[in-house]
Amino acid sequence: MDAFAALHPGIRHHLVNSLRWDGLRPTQELAVEPILAGDDALVIAPTAGGKTEAATFPLLTAMAEQHWRGVSVLYVCPLRALLNNLQPRLHGYAQWLGRSAAVWHGDVGQSARQRILRERPDILLTTPESLEAMLVSTKVDPRVLFSGLRVVVVDEVHAFAGDDRGWHLLAVLERLTRTAGRDLQRIGLSATVGNPEQLLSWLQGGATSRAATVVSPPAPEAALPPEITVDYVGSLDNAARVIAALHRGEKRLVFVDSRRRTEELGAALRERGVTTFLSHSSLSAGERRRSEEAFAEGRDCVIVATSTLELGIDVGDLDRVIQIGSPNTVASFLQRLGRTGRRAGVARNCLFLCVEDDQLLLALGLLHCWASGWVEPITAPPAPRHIAAQQLLALCLQEHRIGGATWRQWWSLPDLFGADGDAIMEFLCAEGYFERDGEMLYIGPEAERRFGRRYFSDLTAVFSAPLEFLVLAGRVEVGTVGTDLLVEKVAGPRVLLLGGRSWEVTHVDWQRRRCFVEQVGSGGKAKWSGLGGGVSFEVARGMRSVLLGADPRGASPGVSLTKRAVPPGVTLTKRAAGALSELRSSHVDAVSPEGLVVALPPEGSGRWWTWAGTKANRTLQASLPGVVDPKQPMDERSLRLLPGIGPHEVSRALSNVRWRDPEVTPAALAGLKFSAALPRELAIRTLAERLGDPAHARSVCAEPRRVVRGD
Structure with a gap:
């Protein structure tokens, strides 16, 4: 198929005359045929690789040629x-064919929502939580x-599939179907x-007769190798x-691992005269938008962000x-690496600034896995029983009642x-979440008591937000803070410290959980509660390999990680090389290389160095x-x-393990x-089933061990 010729004439005209394109990218070319054929598809490309257009242009073509109407x-x-x-x-692309695109989420006001209901757009952009809210x-x-819906596009699908938002999305899509x-x-x-x-099969959900196509052209040979620098500061x-x-x-876009560090680094940069903007989840939507827009229009500036800017938000x-x-x-x-190198003749780049020894080892272990060609598989968390309970209640809100014997018909998952x-x-009925009237079930008093606030708004999101206070400077929302800062x-x-400024x-x-503030010159603290993510078995093994002498591309143990041993595009500063040498000495x-170390001191407790990752070690500890x-x-x-x-x-314990969940x-x-x-x-x-990793725990038990006795 000639992919360009298969697109609607109006789209072809604007690609040439409005966008000044001389053709489609490989990903876009490969996506046209399966999408026009009605296949379920997974379109894979790096950040700024044209994934949005790969889906949108053939869908607009089908929309025009098949005369789709309403929200399709x-x-x-x-x-x-x-x-x-x-x-x-998307609205600009849709207008090429006289169509429209609108957005619906929690920040969209009632007047805009009423307009959407009156004048239904052809493309409706939303989150799973807002989609759930619409259904109920x-x-x-x-x-x-x-009524006219034909297609669901899930952007950044990997960000959903790895946690409960993915299960929630699939379940809502089943009800929507x-x-x-x-x-x-x-x-x-x-x-x-x-x-x-496997990710595409997961997205397809339950029973479907559609063909499935993964659109993933070979990555083009980069004109310039990526420039990766690791420093220890x-x-x-x-x-x-x-x-x-x-x-x-x-x-410069600077990523940090927490909201607290975002605030602290932002304040430190401003004290040094650097034009600095901030973006994290506890800043108000208006505050984040102002920061991101100002950064996108700026030149000599920095934006400090958590993972909120990891996804495809355009910041220039x-x-x-x-x-x-x-x-x-x-x-x-x-x-994060893919956010750079978008101009011709410019290499992708990333500078690691490690502030702790553990961070340096993690960075080098991760780079070892990356340069060896390994990327994490995306797997959905097992046993989403709590999502099943949420879906039963949400379905009852949507339909006002459900059949006690027919509710399973809504899902094929x-x-x-x-x-x-x-x-x-049975538990939901026994505890009063449902009331029974013959064969029909209705929302009961316990569901009202636990989730009924603001018409069950708490049921629309599957993640729990910690209790936080809205911070107001006059009538302007700055963001939110936890209770710890207000009671200590x-x-x-x-x-x-919020938004890089002192209040x-x-x-x-x-x-009413509101905190009123006035801006002051300097000082202040930032603090939020939260749990850090664990480290996988593979990355932990990458850390071990680095300590054994491997370089980030996976060279054999015994190769010194010096500048000469580092692969093209990866550089260690003198400080990082010195810190790594100390890490190797201390470990x-x-x-x-002979096996996993069991370190036994003359007195006290020993340590088993499994390098198995967070989840596998939880399973081993419990078992x-x-x-x-x-x-x-x-x-x-x-x-x-x-x-x-x-x-x-x-040895005796490992030969007779009784496996238990953490x-x-x-x-x-x-x-x-x-x-x-x-x-x-x-x-x-x-x-318990989500906290552990029994497969890798079992494999660790079978590995050779070397006993090291301390002095």
């Missing part, structure tokens, strides 16, 4: 900011709004993933010094990406309810109570042994949203 394409994104960024572009709303008739009255074509847009066929203040001194005149043409510390996954690194569906339904003892005025607290309205009793100390903290690298344990006890604490259970709508034993089992 639903475009789902993980972030509101990404929706806001995409809508003008008393102000929206989903059977009218989605039945509401629309037809099978819906599903198209996913994704960055590079390690298992594209020792502190966040030193990182600010380096950023302020290097790359003057350039636009970047010169440089800087990473404080290291992300936990190769996929995140690739997303075997993994959603599994063997526990009947037990979940301070000497003198209470000053917050003195003038009043706290505890009942001499933690790694061995080896006779040798592994359950009270000692564990990480991705090692496990503490009980005092007095020797090599024979370790322990679930009450605090962890409280963090599993909708766990209250499950029988307690099912809720505990759901979380």
Whole structure:
């Protein structure tokens, strides 16, 4: 098929005359035929690789040629900011054919929503949470709004598939399919993933007769190799010094691992006269938008962000990406690296500024995996029983009642309810979440009590947000802060750091959860609660390989990681090379080419250096109570042994392992949203199955071991 010729004449005209394109990119060429044929598809390309156009141009062609009317394409994104960024572009493309695109999410006002309901756009952009809200709303008739729906496009599908938002999205799409009255074509847009066929199969959901096509042309040979530099700076203040001194005149995007560090680094850069903007989830939408727009229009400036800017939000043409510390996954690194090098003759680049020893080792282990060609497979979390409970309640809100014997007909997802569906339904009825009238079930008093606030708005999101206070400077929303900053003892005025600026607290309205502030010159603290992600088995093994002498491209152990041993495009500064040398010296009793090290000191407890990753070590800790100390903290690298344990006890225990799931604490259970709508034993089992990694734990037990006795 001639892909360009297959597009609608109006699109071809504007590609040549409006966009000044001389042809389609490889990804776009390959996507035209399967999408026009109605296949479910997964379109894979790096950031700024033209994925949006690869889906949109053939869909607009089908829309015009098949005379689709009303909302015929639903475009789902993980972030509101990404929706806001995409809508003008999609609307512009749609207008080439006299069509339109509109956005609907939590920040869209009632007047705009009413206009959408009156004058239905051809493309509707939304989030899964807003889609759920539309289905259960008393102000929206989903059977009218989605009567013409034909296609669902899921942008950044890899960002959904790896957590519960993905299960929620699939379940909502099943209900939407039945509401629309037809099978819906599903198209996913994704960055590079390690298992594209499995990801597409996951996106297809349950029973479908559609063909499935992965659109992933070979990556073109880069004109220039990526420029990756790893530096060790020792502190966040030193990182600010380096950023302020290097790359003057350039636009720099700096990634950090937390909102607190975003604020602290932003303040440190501003103190050094650097034009600095901030973006993180606790800033108000207006504050983030102003920062991102100002950065996009600027030149000599920095924007400091958490992973909120990792996805495809356009912040203009970047010169440089800087990473404080290291992300936990190769996929995140690739997303961030792909933000640069979009101009001809400019290489992709990333500067790692590691402020701690552990960060340096993680960065080098991750680079080892990346340069070896490995990227994480995207896998959905197992046993989404709490999502099943949420979906039953949401369906009842949508339909006003559900059949006690027919509710399963709404979903064809075997993994959603599994063997526990009947037990979940029985519990919901027994506990008063549902009331029964003959064969029909209605929303009961317990559901009203737990989730009924603001017409069940809490049911539309499957993640729990911690309790936070809205920060107001006059009538302007600055963002949100947790309660810790408002209750801890301070000497003198209470000053917050938010949006890179200092604010003195003038009043706290505890009942309405509002904090009123006035801007001051300097000082203040930033703090939010949250849990960091774990490290995978593969990245942990990459860290071990680096300590054994491998370079980031996976050279054999024994090769010194010096400038000569580093592959083209990867450079260690003198500081980083020195810090790595010290890491290797300090871990001499933690790694061995002969096997996994069991380090046994003359007194006290020993340590088993598994390098198995966070989840596998949790499984090992739970399954080896006779040798592994359950009270000692564990990480991705090692496990503490009980005092007095020797090599024979370790060998005997590993030969007779009784595999157990990791322990679930009450605090962890409280963090599993909708766990209250499950029988307690099912809720505990759901979380326990997600905390561990039994497959890698088993493989670690079978590996050779080397005992190292301390002096």
